[in-house]
Amino acid sequence: xxxxTQFPSHSVxxxxxxxxxxxxxxxxxxxxxxxxxxxxKEIKFLLHFVKESKQDESGMPNNRFLAExxxxxxxxxxxxxxxxxxxxxxxxxxxxxxxxxPQHFGDGTRLSIL
Amino acid sequence: xDSVTQMEGPVTLSEEAFxxxxxxxxxxxxxxxxxxxxxxxxxxxxxxxxxxADDKGSNKGFExxxxxxxxxxxxxxxxxxxxxxxVYFCALRGGANSKLTFGKGITLSxxx
Numbered sequence: 001x002x003x004x005t006q007f008p009s010h011s012v013x014x015x016x017x018x019x020x021x022x023x024x025x026x027x028x029x030x031x032x033x034x035x036x037x038x039x040x041k042e043i044k045f046l047l048h049f050v051k052e053s054k055q056d057e058s059g060m061p062n063n064r065f066l067a068e069x070x071x072x073x074x075x076x077x078x079x080x081x082x083x084x085x086x087x088x089x090x091x092x093x094x095x096x097x098x099x100x101x102p103q104h105f106g107d108g109t110r111l112s113i114l
Numbered sequence: 115x116d117s118v119t120q121m122e123g124p125v126t127l128s129e130e131a132f133x134x135x136x137x138x139x140x141x142x143x144x145x146x147x148x149x150x151x152x153x154x155x156x157x158x159x160x161x162x163x164x165x166x167a168d169d170k171g172s173n174k175g176f177e178x179x180x181x182x183x184x185x186x187x188x189x190x191x192x193x194x195x196x197x198x199x200x201v202y203f204c205a206l207r208g209g210a211n212s213k214l215t216f217g218k219g220i221t222l223s224x225x226x
Contacts (some may be wrong), residue, residue: 099212
């Protein structure tokens, strides 16, 4: 079984540009989560999809971030325009079933804003 | 709100040394507690978990006991190996929420 896959593994862009991160969850997993770790700090929750619907987006930092999950399969996280403080590692996780099911994480996308 | 506090790192140990990594939490209700590990170049992996007070999670020689009275979930291993070198994250999931709340993580380096 393929795990959670994230693209790209690393992205370097300049401030003001746009970047789109992609996450392919494990097949059949209805729940998809985005998290972010800024250098040296906690991994913080961004949002949670159940299928194509946003269940909880309380962690999204501002309106420069847009997450989508069209068709309830893969998800994208767009940052537009990118700012220096957006640098960090963005993790995606997926799970099947209720909230008590384990979340399976991808390897993350390291985003560097210059 | 919910929060997780981990001891400051990094931690460097010699092979076969005893490991303790402290973790305390603040949460309403009865959270589930987790330890995740990130090996170099890889994603987060669930190491162990405990879902109620006095439960002990264990995996790969690591153990942690859910202590409600001290709101703690310290990670221990009796004899670490070089292959245990990684970043360790303590986390909780509170109540009906499915999102995870993480600590800052601690880097463990084990030297031969």
